[in-house]
Amino acid sequence: MAAAVIPLLVLFGLLLGRWWRSTLITAxxxxxxxLVAGGVASVEPGLLGAAGLAAVNTGVxxxxxxxxxxLTRTFRHS
Known part of the structure; x- marks a missing residue:
């Protein structure tokens, strides 16, 4: 499951990257x-690592x- 999530988070960042601050915070x-709602993890300090990885993957x-x-703006103005 975790391997399928990385592309989803990258896609989330691709689609909503214009509003990068709120996109990273949301992720x-x-x-x-x-993770907690799905029963995959419990509330513990290790969730901070999951939050960081989600932000990094979305950041990509x-x-x-x-x-x-x-690039689009540069080529449009030239």
Whole structure:
């Protein structure tokens, strides 16, 4: 299951990368909540690691999104 989640978090960042701050915060909060709600993990300090990994994986998608926006703006103005 964990291997399938990484592409989903990257896709989440790709789709909502324009609003990068709220996207990263949402991923960092929602992923641990989903883990606890699904019974995969319990509430413990280790969930901070899960939140960090969710933010990093979503950040990859956000960086790609922002890079595409920057390239589009550069080519549009030239």
């Amino acid at each position: 960092a909060v929602a992923w641990p909540v989903l 998608g956000v960086l790609i999104h922002q890079g595409i926006l920057r």
